[in-house]
Amino acid sequence: MSTLRCENLVIDIPGRADGTALDFEAKPGEIWGILGPNGAGKTTLLHTLAGLRAPRHGQVILNNATLATLRRKEIAKKLAVIFQERQDGFPGTVLETVLIGRHPFLSPWDIETADDIAIARQALLDVEMEGLEDRLVNTLSGGERQRLAIATALCQTPDILLGDEPSNHLDLHHQVKVLQILRKQAQRGTSIVLCLHDLNLAARCCDKLLLLYPSGEACWGDCDTMLVTPALEKLYNTALMTTELDGQRIFLPKELSNGN
Amino acid sequence: MSGANFQASAIRPFRPLPLIILAGIALASLLIAVRVGSVEIALLDLWQVLCGNGNSLHQTLVFELRLPRALAAFATGGLLAVAGSLMQVLLRNPLADPYILGLSSGSAVGALFAMLMGLTGLIVSGAAFAGALISATLVFTLANGGGSWTPTRLLLTGVIISSGWSALVTFMLAISPSDKLPGMLFWLMGDLAYSGSPWPALLVLISTCLILTPLGRSLNVLARGPMQAATLGIQVKQMEWGIYIFASLLTAFAVTTAGSIGFVGLIIPHMLRLVLGNDQRLILPASALAGGSLLTLADTLARSIIAPQQLPAGVITAMLGVPTFLYLLHRSR
Numbered sequence: 113m114s115t116l117r118c119e120n121l122v123i124d125i126p127g128r129a130d131g132t133a134l135d136f137e138a139k140p141g142e143i144w145g146i147l148g149p150n151g152a153g154k155t156t157l158l159h160t161l162a163g164l165r166a167p168r169h170g171q172v173i174l175n176n177a178t179l180a181t182l183r184r185k186e187i188a189k190k191l192a193v194i195f196q197e198r199q200d201g202f203p204g205t206v207l208e209t210v211l212i213g214r215h216p217f218l219s220p221w222d223i224e225t226a227d228d229i230a231i232a233r234q235a236l237l238d239v240e241m242e243g244l245e246d247r248l249v250n251t252l253s254g255g256e257r258q259r260l261a262i263a264t265a266l267c268q269t270p271d272i273l274l275g276d277e278p279s280n281h282l283d284l285h286h287q288v289k290v291l292q293i294l295r296k297q298a299q300r301g302t303s304i305v306l307c308l309h310d311l312n313l314a315a316r317c318c319d320k321l322l323l324l325y326p327s328g329e330a331c332w333g334d335c336d337t338m339l340v341t342p343a344l345e346k347l348y349n350t351a352l353m354t355t356e357l358d359g360q361r362i363f364l365p366k367e368l369s370n371g372n
Numbered sequence: 373m374s375g376a377n378f379q380a381s382a383i384r385p386f387r388p389l390p391l392i393i394l395a396g397i398a399l400a401s402l403l404i405a406v407r408v409g410s411v412e413i414a415l416l417d418l419w420q421v422l423c424g425n426g427n428s429l430h431q432t433l434v435f436e437l438r439l440p441r442a443l444a445a446f447a448t449g450g451l452l453a454v455a456g457s458l459m460q461v462l463l464r465n466p467l468a469d470p471y472i473l474g475l476s477s478g479s480a481v482g483a484l485f486a487m488l489m490g491l492t493g494l495i496v497s498g499a500a501f502a503g504a505l506i507s508a509t510l511v512f513t514l515a516n517g518g519g520s521w522t523p524t525r526l527l528l529t530g531v532i533i534s535s536g537w538s539a540l541v542t543f544m545l546a547i548s549p550s551d552k553l554p555g556m557l558f559w560l561m562g563d564l565a566y567s568g569s570p571w572p573a574l575l576v577l578i579s580t581c582l583i584l585t586p587l588g589r590s591l592n593v594l595a596r597g598p599m600q601a602a603t604l605g606i607q608v609k610q611m612e613w614g615i616y617i618f619a620s621l622l623t624a625f626a627v628t629t630a631g632s633i634g635f636v637g638l639i640i641p642h643m644l645r646l647v648l649g650n651d652q653r654l655i656l657p658a659s660a661l662a663g664g665s666l667l668t669l670a671d672t673l674a675r676s677i678i679a680p681q682q683l684p685a686g687v688i689t690a691m692l693g694v695p696t697f698l699y700l701l702h703r704s705r
Contacts, residue, residue, distance in 0.1 A: 159599075162603055163602075164599055164602055164603070183605075183607075184602055184603075184605050184606060184607055184608075185605035186605075187603075187605070188603060188604050188605030189605070191603070192603060193599075193600075193603040195599060195600060198596070198597065198600070199464055199595075199596060199597035199600070201464040201465065201466070201595065202460075202461070202464070202466075202595045202645070202650040203650060204592070204649060204650045204651065205649065208592075208649070208650075208651060212592065212593055212596065212604060213604070215589060215590070215593050215604045215605060215606075216604055216605035218589065220586035220587065220589070220590070221586050268604070
């Protein structure tokens with residue numbers, strides 16, 4: 113089990129004031145959702161949390177070590193990222209692509225073992241892509257590629273899983289499926305941090321929320337305490353209406369429904 | 373958890389069979405190269421010669437003329453194909469090739485300059501390496517304006533740098549004394565008739581394959597893009613620099629052996645990827661074998677097609693390479 117912690121973290125977005133320094137900890141089993149409008153820096157924050165970008169101030173700490181002091185291979189054994197954009201310039205088969213997730217655990221001369229392949233197949237099974245092992249990646253649909261990216265991250269057996277809009281490109285069934293998979297991962301003790309567009313989906317699957325404003329200001333806390341209409345209206349710069357359905361708060365934009 | 377769907381048999385991602393077949397093709401290409409020429413050598417005679425018997429004409433033909441030239445062609449082709457595969461992974465672009473990106477001509481300029489200064493041997497090779505490195509740096513930095521390598525930008529930069537080098541080469545040829553001209557012209561033509569000992573290039577090719585084998589999986593990861601590669605534990609910057617210097621070195625060795633021969637680094641990895649997929653652990657050694665075979669056969673064809681006239685092997689590879697390149701460019705839109 114691992115934890116990922118921000119200390120006094122300010123992400124580096126050129127030309128933006130420091131805003132709120134982030135101080136939070138993603139504990140084992142927690143699902144964090146990062147909410148914010150386009151351009152608020154959600155992806156930048158996620159990349160900073162993964163150690164792919166240097167922060168302007170502060171640090172990201174994995175267990176007890178600052179990310180900047182760790183070797184990439186050490187980080188890779190604990191932390192996986194589901195990216196929004198992927199490069200398939202040299203497409204392999206689905207199984208080959210998922211197996212890439214085992215890379216941090218293999219030394220240069222190793223060949224993937226039966227265990228690695230079993231982990232890869234389980235990951236494919238989790239995202240309902242069993243039977244597609246031999247398909248070439250460039251023949252997959254957008255939704256299948258997205259699920260493949262999730263499977264690759266699962267194959268990395270991470271303690272910490274970061275996802276940039278993991279439910280993008282997915283139909284309703286697979287959106288639900290993906291969030292269920294992530295929840296199951298969390299129950300096994302994985303800490304999960306997701307950038308999400310869909311407010312209602314975030315409300316349903318996250319334990320904690322971080323609202324990131326375009327100004328760089330931010331606030332975070334338990335899901336229930338963060339889902340306050342005025343804060344969300346300010347976040348998206350949109351009037352919202354809300355209702356409750358089966359004990360679940362639902363937020364919808366006001367303007368469209370009034371026909372304005 | 374439903375683990376029942378697992379197939380008990382583990383599919384090993386590593387497949388040796390294609391390499392064995394390609395090794396067979398490589399051997400066959402060398403045999404053909406040794407047999408074909410002004411005097412054809414029958415298989416049986418060749419066997420005798422290889423066993424240390426046979427008549428002295430055949431002995432001379434095989435050991436002093438044809439075998440060294442065939443091995444030089446093989447090594448050059450292998451080096452170029454591996455360099456091409458590496459550059460393609462580095463740039464994540466199947467159009468990258470040492471010749472198109474101007475590495476070969478940069479190398480030629482380095483070598484010619486050294487020769488013009490009256491230098492010989494290792495210094496010429498060193499100058500060729502420096503030329504390749506300078507050329508690669510120029511192309512990559514100039515093409516890398518917006519932070520990413522777009523194919524068009526990269527190719528245009530490569531082509532322009534390449535024609536700049538060609539102008540320099542022409543200039544140096546124009547001012548060089550006439551006794552040095554034949555030796556210098558060879559750098560332009562891509563001709564194996566003037567290649568010296570095949571051993572340096574062959575040794576480099578073999579050690580390259582040994583060095584790259586454990587790196588194959590890392591290259592697979594790098595091909596997925598720098599961000600993804602970093603999250604999978606690759607030190608991206610170091611690795612990219614390593615590949616870039618390595619590919620330049622391989623190109624320099626190829627160019628010092630046989631002048632600038634084009635397109636082997638383009639055709640071979642492309643064809644192999646179509647058949648074998650994109651696992652670099654397989655593609656890199658396969659490129660060495662297939663690139664070697666292609667250039668050996670191309671050179672044999674070049675010296676026998678209008679015998680006794682000899683063509684530079686670069687002519688043959690260009691005739692194969694130009695259509696391949698145009699096809700790839702057309703498809704990449």
